[in-house]
Amino acid sequence: xxxxxxxxxxxxxxxxxxxxxxxxxxxxxxxxxxxxxxxxxxxxxxxxxxxxxxxxxxxxxxxxxxxxxxxxxxxxxxxxxxxxxxxxxxxxxxxxxxxxxxxxxxxxxxxxxxxxxxxxxxxxxxxxxxxxxxxxxxxxxxxxxxxxxxxxxxxxxxxxxxxxxxxxxxxxxxxxxxxxxxxxxxxxxxxxxxxxxxxxxxxxxxxxxxxxxxxxxxxxxxxxxxxxxxxxxxxxxxxxxxxxxxxxxxxxxxxxxxxxxxxxxxxxxxxxxxxxxxxxxxxxxxxxxxxxxxxxxxxxxxxxxxxxxxxxxxxxxxxxxxxxxxxxxxxxxxxxxxxxxxxxxxxxxx
Amino acid sequence: xxxxxxxxxxxxxxxxxxxxxxxxxxxxxxxxxxxxxxxxxxxxxxxxxxxxxxxxxxxxxxxxxxxxxxxxxxxxxxxxxxxxxxxxxxxxxxxxxxxxxxxxxxxxxxxxxxxxxxxxxxxxxxxxxxxxxxxxxxxxxxxxxxxxxxxxxxxxxxxxxxxxxxxxxxxxxxxxxxxxxxxxxxxxxxxxxxxxxxxxxxxxxxxxxxxxxxxxxxxxxxxxxxxxxxxxxxxxxxxxxxxxxxxxxxxxxxxxxxxxxxxxxxxxxxxxxxxxxxxxxxxxxxxxxxxxxxxxxxxxxxx
Numbered sequence: 001x002x003x004x005x006x007x008x009x010x011x012x013x014x015x016x017x018x019x020x021x022x023x024x025x026x027x028x029x030x031x032x033x034x035x036x037x038x039x040x041x042x043x044x045x046x047x048x049x050x051x052x053x054x055x056x057x058x059x060x061x062x063x064x065x066x067x068x069x070x071x072x073x074x075x076x077x078x079x080x081x082x083x084x085x086x087x088x089x090x091x092x093x094x095x096x097x098x099x100x101x102x103x104x105x106x107x108x109x110x111x112x113x114x115x116x117x118x119x120x121x122x123x124x125x126x127x128x129x130x131x132x133x134x135x136x137x138x139x140x141x142x143x144x145x146x147x148x149x150x151x152x153x154x155x156x157x158x159x160x161x162x163x164x165x166x167x168x169x170x171x172x173x174x175x176x177x178x179x180x181x182x183x184x185x186x187x188x189x190x191x192x193x194x195x196x197x198x199x200x201x202x203x204x205x206x207x208x209x210x211x212x213x214x215x216x217x218x219x220x221x222x223x224x225x226x227x228x229x230x231x232x233x234x235x236x237x238x239x240x241x242x243x244x245x246x247x248x249x250x251x252x253x254x255x256x257x258x259x260x261x262x263x264x265x266x267x268x269x270x271x272x273x274x275x276x277x278x279x280x281x282x283x284x285x286x287x288x289x290x291x292x293x294x295x296x297x298x299x300x301x302x303x304x305x306x307x308x309x310x311x312x313x314x315x316x317x318x319x320x321x322x323x324x325x326x327x328x329x330x331x332x333x334x335x336x337x338x339x340x341x342x343x344x345x346x347x348x349x350x
Numbered sequence: 351x352x353x354x355x356x357x358x359x360x361x362x363x364x365x366x367x368x369x370x371x372x373x374x375x376x377x378x379x380x381x382x383x384x385x386x387x388x389x390x391x392x393x394x395x396x397x398x399x400x401x402x403x404x405x406x407x408x409x410x411x412x413x414x415x416x417x418x419x420x421x422x423x424x425x426x427x428x429x430x431x432x433x434x435x436x437x438x439x440x441x442x443x444x445x446x447x448x449x450x451x452x453x454x455x456x457x458x459x460x461x462x463x464x465x466x467x468x469x470x471x472x473x474x475x476x477x478x479x480x481x482x483x484x485x486x487x488x489x490x491x492x493x494x495x496x497x498x499x500x501x502x503x504x505x506x507x508x509x510x511x512x513x514x515x516x517x518x519x520x521x522x523x524x525x526x527x528x529x530x531x532x533x534x535x536x537x538x539x540x541x542x543x544x545x546x547x548x549x550x551x552x553x554x555x556x557x558x559x560x561x562x563x564x565x566x567x568x569x570x571x572x573x574x575x576x577x578x579x580x581x582x583x584x585x586x587x588x589x590x591x592x593x594x595x596x597x598x599x600x601x602x603x604x605x606x607x608x609x610x611x612x613x614x615x616x617x618x619x620x621x622x623x624x625x626x627x628x629x630x631x632x633x634x635x636x637x638x639x640x641x642x643x644x645x646x647x648x649x650x651x652x653x
Binding site: 158163164208209210211212223224225342345346348349350 | 426
């Protein structure tokens with residue numbers, strides 16, 4: 001099983017090999033997820049960047065970025081130069097020593113939203129964990145904050161939360177009145193964690209479902225199975241577009257990113273750094289957002305006239321939402337993941 | 351009861367015949383078994399040993415019992431084991447309650463109509479587990495068929511909590527397991543010598559008495575076999591509890607999947623697998639013992 005899990009993405013990647021004609025500078029291989037990210041990446045990110053620099057781009061796709069890098073580095077046969085990772089994977093890969101430190105003398109870090117770049121991975125788009133509610137159930141006053149999410153007297157109804165502690169601990173503490181600025185200080189203490197778990201314990205009689213995938217919570221909201229849930233902004237936007245009685249708020253949304261990294265021992269490491277620097281600009285990220293419901297992590301992307309105000313409404317990194325947006329502390333999760341998830345599962349099965 | 355003595359007497363006799371074959375002076379039958387045994391070793395025993403091997407190292411690759419200690423220290427593991435065994439037991443009970451009368455009925459039919467019914471039972475087996483789980487969701491969820499009917503008929507004012515709990519999980523699992531339970535039971539019931547039933551009737555036993563005292567005991571080995579099969583398969587169920595349990599029913603298989611996908615901790619997952627395997631073997635041993643005892647009692651009755 002171990003091997004299938006690691007080899008399948010690699011095989012899938014090989015199957016999807018696509019090569020653009022090489023001209024001058026050399027070639028870099030980009031390993032990205034498929035679907036909308038691939039379409040947007042080709043049109044807005046590596047496509048234009050490769051043309052501008054005269055670098056040919058070889059494309060491979062996988063939905064398991066980090067396992068693919070582990071496999072390549074472990075086998076001593078690294079073919080990918082640039083890889084798309086979740087920020088959590090970027091941090092983990094850096095600690096495992098399978099990623100090159102990024103060269104921030106080439107890549108301009110200053111234009112990014114704070115907290116969306118790290119030593120090993122530079123943000124490319126962001127998505128948020130937000131709360132969504134059924135607009136028929138709550139036709140009068142709409143919930144606005146995580147405190148409303150946990151307030152079953154003011155907003156009675158069926159709730160759903162994630163069957164995985166990640167982002168739910170943050171939501172619970174915000175729901176218990178912890179200010180965003182102190183969130184990770186409170187989470188650093190055992191009392192803080194217990195406080196978060198107790199908040200969810202108190203809500204448990206109203207939690208009808210513990211969701212485990214984005215498809216699931218999107219469907220629950222569209223079907224009216226659940227009155228209020230935590231989940232990912234793109235799924236709720238989709239449910240709303242499909243005609244579901246759904247609304248959501250970016251207020252106190254918890255932002256995570258996908259990011260670009262360079263595997264340790266990448267064959268064209270220096271070109272990869274140049275490519276990442278070239279792709280990391282406001283226009284590219286703005287164009288990219290047209291393909292996905294993910295938001296640019298370079299704030300300037302919203303002010304160059306590429307994203308109109310209507311389209312900007314559904315993007316979590318819209319500067320208009322920035323006061324309420326919380327950037328997830330990925331390092332904290334990496335340090336505490338196992339312990340917190342075990343505590344969460346104990347609470348869930350009580 | 352002299353007639354049943356003959357039948358009970360023939361069972362061990364047949365068994366003895368096999369035994370002499372295996373333990374006889376010639377080893378030749380063994381040679382024929384070798385390719386089969388090799389496949390069993392490669393496909394069953396070796397992976398199990400590999401699992402055991404994987405589970406005995408910690409994250410840093412040192413030999414350690416940490417994966418097993420975690421199973422004891424973290425309460426959720428114990429709860430998940432209890433939940434899985436309870437849900438499996440409930441599925442077995444539902445299968446027995448529904449399956450035994452149905453099997454009795456089918457076994458009493460002529461060949462042609464029995465074949466028709468068995469075909470009807472087997473038919474759902476060809477449908478994907480996933481589709482069947484989602485179909486139940488469509489029926490059971492808050493705006494599902496059942497709740498909508500009951501609400502519009504004025505039977506209830508509030509939707510009933512039918513989905514995402516133990517009830518829906520057991521229902522979905524019973525739906526999938528019933529055919530698997532029925533097949534060995536129908537087989538066992540068809541093999542029952544009809545003259546025994548007639549003999550009981552001729553000696554004045556009522557129909558219920560004959561069913562209870564003659565028919566059911568003779569069908570018992572088949573029922574135990576079917577129940578054991580259902581139980582063991584239920585322990586490893588993933589899709590049905592994951593969809594119909596909605597996170598409120600945590601099965602062992604779901605925890606194993608999570609250990610692999612979110613923690614990529616093969617040691618932890620392997621340890622759960624080993625414990626599950628051992629507890630399943632223990633249960634099988636108990637079931638075998640019960641069967642032996644049942645057969646022994648049936649045989650001892652006429653001595």
